[in-house]
Amino acid sequence: xxxxxxxxxxxxxxxxxxxxxxxxxxxxxxxxxxxxxxxxxxxxxxxxxxxxxxxxxxxxxxxxxxxxxxxxxxxxxxxxxxxxxxxxxxxxxxxxxxxxxxxxxxxxxxxxxxxxxxxxxxxxxxxxxxxxxxxxxxxxxxxxxxxxxxxxxxxxxxxxxxxxxxxxxxxxxxxxxxxxxxxxxxxxxxxxxxxxxxxxxxxxxxxxxxxxxxxxxxxxxxxxxxxxxxxxxxxxxxxxxxxxxxxxxxxxxxxxxxxxxxxxxxxxxxxxxxxxxxxxxxxxxxxxxxxxxxxxxxxxxxxxxxxx
Amino acid sequence: xxxxxxxxxxxxxxxxxxxxxxxxxxxxxxxxxxxxxxxxxxxxxxxxxxxxxxxxxxxxxxxxxxxxxxxxxxxxxxxxxxxxxxxxxxxxxxxxxxxxxxxxxxxxxxxxxxxxxxxxxxxxxxxxxxxxxxxxxxxxxxxxxxxxxxxxxxxxxxxxxxxxxxxxxxxxxxxxxxxxxxxxxxxxxxxxxxxxxxxxxxxxxxxxxxxxxxxxxxxxxxxxxxxxxxxxxxxxxxxxxxxxxxxxxxxxxxxxxxxxxxxxxxxxxxxxxxxxxxxxx
Numbered sequence: 290x291x292x293x294x295x296x297x298x299x300x301x302x303x304x305x306x307x308x309x310x311x312x313x314x315x316x317x318x319x320x321x322x323x324x325x326x327x328x329x330x331x332x333x334x335x336x337x338x339x340x341x342x343x344x345x346x347x348x349x350x351x352x353x354x355x356x357x358x359x360x361x362x363x364x365x366x367x368x369x370x371x372x373x374x375x376x377x378x379x380x381x382x383x384x385x386x387x388x389x390x391x392x393x394x395x396x397x398x399x400x401x402x403x404x405x406x407x408x409x410x411x412x413x414x415x416x417x418x419x420x421x422x423x424x425x426x427x428x429x430x431x432x433x434x435x436x437x438x439x440x441x442x443x444x445x446x447x448x449x450x451x452x453x454x455x456x457x458x459x460x461x462x463x464x465x466x467x468x469x470x471x472x473x474x475x476x477x478x479x480x481x482x483x484x485x486x487x488x489x490x491x492x493x494x495x496x497x498x499x500x501x502x503x504x505x506x507x508x509x510x511x512x513x514x515x516x517x518x519x520x521x522x523x524x525x526x527x528x529x530x531x532x533x534x535x536x537x538x539x540x541x542x543x544x545x546x547x548x549x550x551x552x553x554x555x556x557x558x559x560x561x562x563x564x565x566x567x568x569x570x571x572x573x574x575x576x577x578x579x580x581x582x583x584x585x586x587x588x589x590x591x592x593x594x595x596x597x
Numbered sequence: 598x599x600x601x602x603x604x605x606x607x608x609x610x611x612x613x614x615x616x617x618x619x620x621x622x623x624x625x626x627x628x629x630x631x632x633x634x635x636x637x638x639x640x641x642x643x644x645x646x647x648x649x650x651x652x653x654x655x656x657x658x659x660x661x662x663x664x665x666x667x668x669x670x671x672x673x674x675x676x677x678x679x680x681x682x683x684x685x686x687x688x689x690x691x692x693x694x695x696x697x698x699x700x701x702x703x704x705x706x707x708x709x710x711x712x713x714x715x716x717x718x719x720x721x722x723x724x725x726x727x728x729x730x731x732x733x734x735x736x737x738x739x740x741x742x743x744x745x746x747x748x749x750x751x752x753x754x755x756x757x758x759x760x761x762x763x764x765x766x767x768x769x770x771x772x773x774x775x776x777x778x779x780x781x782x783x784x785x786x787x788x789x790x791x792x793x794x795x796x797x798x799x800x801x802x803x804x805x806x807x808x809x810x811x812x813x814x815x816x817x818x819x820x821x822x823x824x825x826x827x828x829x830x831x832x833x834x835x836x837x838x839x840x841x842x843x844x845x846x847x848x849x850x851x852x853x854x855x856x857x858x859x860x861x862x863x864x865x866x867x868x869x870x871x872x873x874x875x876x877x878x
Contacts, residue, residue, distance in 0.1 A: 341706055341869070358712060358866060363707055366707075370703050372703070374699060374701050376626075376701060378633045387622060390619065391704075391705070391708040393709065436707075
């Protein structure tokens with residue numbers, strides 16, 4: 290597998306605040322999700338990868354070239370920044386055409402490129418309106434269009450779904466999926482895991498500027514074995530169930546979920562635990578209505594990994 | 598987990614010479630930015646002040662001053678002392694600061710524009726706007742003075758307007774280079790710039806010491822004395838016998854402006870501009 294972005298021992302400090310901490314990671318071609326809670330260092334990583342910031346330590350390369358202060362590289366990368374900033378007095382079409390012209394295209398070529406990019410993001414007839422009147426979804430699409438207009442090989446999207454309604458979110462997901470299908474490498478940052486999960490199985494997890502995990506979602510889930518599995522058991526008499534479970538040696542912790550009439554069990558030996566459940570359900574007064582793993586959701590995977 | 602192999606560096610990515618069309622687009626964008634700001638409106642009103650003052654002074658009093666006195670007071674003192682440096686400060690100090698505050702700098706840094714040239718083109722756009730303001734104001738003020746003054750000047754209006762505007766443009770180059778650099782060095786560029794204008798360009802330039810050769814105003818005044826020779830020029834206490842030659846003054850103003858602009862461009866190219874995200878990461 291080829292990598293398009295490489296971080297080698299990269300740290301970034303803002304005075305005394307650390308943005309990234311000795312990060313070494315290689316981002317492969319294709320769509321990659323960059324996950325982490327707010328303040329994890331996702332935007333710092335993207336700003337370093339797009340040459341906006343200089344690493345305090347280590348090296349950042351994109352497509353095999355140093356990212357910092359490398360104008361030639363900018364022809365091949367695009368960034369949809371998180372900040373909601375524009376030249377508000379411009380129309381969407383004018384803004385995208387200007388961005389195209391700033392990459393060196395002539396007027397006619399830039400107009401055609403802007404029309405293509407705006408069509409890809411589905412801006413429709415709104416492109417001739419002033420940006421200051423755009424909805425959040427339209428602003429996100431416009432930002433995405435400026436990142437696309439020069440047809441870059443690598444796209445960095447910083448929280449592209451922030452503030453969008455469900456319809457806009459679905460549409461943007463489709464657009465990003467489409468971009469991946471055209472052979473572009475896309476790095477999408479998000480703190481909402483199911484969004485990224487629906488785009489790609491390939492993820493990088495950051496927390497407090499450090500790499501927590503990277504790889505396929507399934508591979509990351511294997512890492513959970515180092516952590517207790519969480520299993521939820523639903524029962525009418527959940528209190529009696531909790532009292533029994535707390536005595537089991539393969540149970541590390543028991544939490545009662547009153548609202549759900551359920552018990553949350555943490556165990557390092559899930560196989561042994563599951564093997565004992567049929568017998569348990571046959572015991573008087575502990576009829577189990579439902580048993581499911583709390584780890585099925587990627588959100589839970591993430592919580593496990595960052596709450597070490 | 599597989600370790601990805603590194604993609605080979607692509608020779609097509611090697612740096613190319615800057616694209617002139619991209620630089621032209623940046624120039625147009627910056628001009629449009631400046632035209633859309635409220636700043637232009639404020640400065641247009643300020644630059645209309647000399648013409649308005651000429652009209653008010655001439656029409657509002659029984660003694661109508663001669664054209665030469667009005668020209669000296671308004672075009673050769675008020676405009677270069679206050680309006681030209683103020684316009685340069687407001688525009689040049691904001692060359693990059695404005696884009697940082699409005700968070701639009703990202704859109705420029707993401708383009709294949711060498712950072713030094715990015716700065717220099719934005720400075721050029723700034724000089725175009727401030728020079729146009731100055732030229733229009735000079736012409737309008739001279740026209741008003743010619744209409745209302747008691748003793749119109751003998752030499753041609755167009756020639757004097759061109760010379761005065763040219764000299765003010767030279768001062769703009771010096772101030773533009775200086776305040777552009779100042780805007781990169783400090784966020785309090787407005788305060789520092791006003792203090793500089795008052796203390797150095799106002800006070801120091803008027804004192805008959807060698808130190809005034811460090812000011813833009815000194816070279817501007819020497820040029821005025823050599824090329825326009827106003828009768829009231831004695832007030833500046835400049836001995837032309839010991840003052841630099843005209844072309845030395847021109848080269849000094851241009852050279853200092855260029856030197857400071859180049860220094861600012863290199864400083865900008867090595868500076869980072871962290872755009873704060875809503876989440877703060």
